[in-house]
Amino acid sequence: MRDRARPTLPTAAVPAVAQLSVRCVTKSYGTRTLLDQVSFTVRPGEKAAVIGENGSGKSTLLRLLAAAEAPDAGEVTVRFPGGTGHLAQTLDLDADRTVQDAVDLALAELRDMERRLRAAEASLADASEEQLMAYGDLLTAYEERGGYEADARVDRTRPGRGPPGGARGVPGGGGRGLARPGLPCTLRSRAPGTARRPKALTRPAPAPTCDTLGSAVSRPSAPTSGDRVLRGPLEPCLARRMNFLMTASGLRNETLRDALRDMLGKPFGSANVVYVPTASVAEPGDHGWLVADMNRLYGLGWREFDVLELNGLPPRLVLDRLLHADVIYVAGGSHYHLARSITGNGLADGLLKALESRVYVGFSAGSMIFSRHLTAHSADVIGDTADLHVLGATTVEPPFGLFDWYLKPHLYSPDFPERDDAWADRIAERADFPVYFIDDETAVRVRDGELDVVTEGRWRFHP
Incomplete structure (x- = not known):
């Protein structure tokens, strides 16, 4: 385990935090009441599962949380930095479509963001400040919505369909998903309660190597015998100023x-x-x-x-x-x-x-x-x-x-x-x-x- 390891305080605004709460919610269809005075809260970081018999209102509750429907009474509050995602119980697909088609439909918004990120990355070296900011906004939204993890999560539910983390590409280009943009250190560009843009975006700089024995700051250098260092790239970060x-x-x-x-x-x-x-x-x-x-x-x-x-x-x-x-x-x-x-x-x-x-x-x-x-x-x-x-x-x-x-x-x-x-x-x-x-x-x-x-x-x- 051991990975160690004043009297007058300024007043500061506390940024908004993620929130999911339901208070006294009722939902009926005709004479049938599915949800009656339902209240609960899910704290940031918690995971919740809705369990119940068929027809007991599970899908209805999720539609309310996704704002696909409105409650008859009560209050639903859903606030998350990256927005919300909702996979419906049934998808609008023809009977001859495949499981992959269903996955791609569910991830359609992420796929569109991937294409836009690819296009933006191709011109980052000559991008204007405004274009860099727009790229940072898009990258933040993609990251907040779990874009980098989406395909790995799909792979884990489909044994025998190929190794997790396999080749990824833009749909239509022979693959799927988006790899992180060459950054072993990618910083989230915003905190909840702030504008959806980074304070600063840095252009890629030449990457130093990992050869640092006896040096104060890592710099490229020739290999030295006896080094206990596995050399590899050390690339810049994409970040707001932290x-x-x-x-x-x-x-x-x-x-x-x-x-x-x-x-x-x-x-x-x-x-x-x-x-x-x-x-x-x-x-x-x-x-x-x-x-x-x-x-x-x-x-x-x-x-x-x-x-x-x-x-x-x-x-x-x-x-x-x-x-x-x-x-x-x-x-x-x-x-x-x-x-x-x-x-x-x-x-x-x-x-x-x-x-x-x-x-x-x-x-x-x-x-x-x-x-x-x-x-x-x-x-x-x-x-x-x-x-x-x-x-x-x-x-x-x-x-x-x-x-x-x-x-x-x-x-x-x-x-x-x-x-x-x-x-x-x-x-x-x-x-x-x-x-x-x-x-x-x-x-x-x-x-x-x-x-x-x-x-x-x-x-x-x-x-």
Whole structure:
């Protein structure tokens, strides 16, 4: 599990969050009442199934949620950043059509978005600012609606119909689906409650390679004998302006501290930091490592050093405390407990909004929560399933899903002696997603849409 891992507060508007609620809803057809005074709420991140006998109103309820019909009485509130999708119980297809035809009809809107994205990507290098913004809007909508995962989910329900994640293409071109646009680090371009456009879109830049032994910042270099690095491409990100310094073990060296100073743009003595120890609460045993990390950070001489636990406080108070800081520093422990705390308290949207104008520093677990691959599947691949089960859980929802790669810290660490090259190789062999393995002297930095690695140590990237 151990992937460690003020009196006057400003008032800030809390961004709108995803919402699904039904209150006192009644729906009848003629003299037959199918739904009578139905009320329920589904919180962000939760999954719900509607179970009942034939004719009991299941499809009717879903049509109400999709706004395909209106209730006779009561109120239905459905608010999601990417809109809503509804697959009807019966489709308008001729009897001789195939299952693939039914799938393509259900995904018709996503297919249209895929074609438009392909067309836009072909001219990105010469695109105007307005065209870049339009591309960002379209990419956000496609991502929010689960476009990248749609075909993989279809494949999982059709055994024997080809390998998941197989060749994808634009319909009519010999394939289906859309691959991510060459970005191992794709940031969601908006938070709920903001305009559907990124603050900034960066054009692709030449990609550095993963050869960083002994260097402060990753740069292309010739292979060196004895390197424990699997070389591969490190490409730029598509992002709004967010700043992340995702470390394995905190600000342990001057190179990492200099990177934070540069991202912050002012001395530590002129800035406020908030330290979030939530992940550590689920970590058993001695917590001397947490005290040492907190003391190391405190010793940098901040104007104000706040400590904030995410659980047990009203969400508005938590967000106000986060907004009061210039640097949000999230410590290590259980990344699953941290992720569940964020989603369970409805903090994801507010935290994303805060990060548009603040620097985020992660320490181990705090660095792992932004991947879209923070799931039960990745827990099985990485070997962390027991850490999830100890929390009494079998699944986990990624609170943000910003990055298309996964970060695994503490490579070559004396605290985790099993994390050597053989360990990384075993994970890379099983992983169907990109993985960064970083040692305790290294951080992955995302700054204004560009990704690089800051290090005085060693790291590996498996695409």
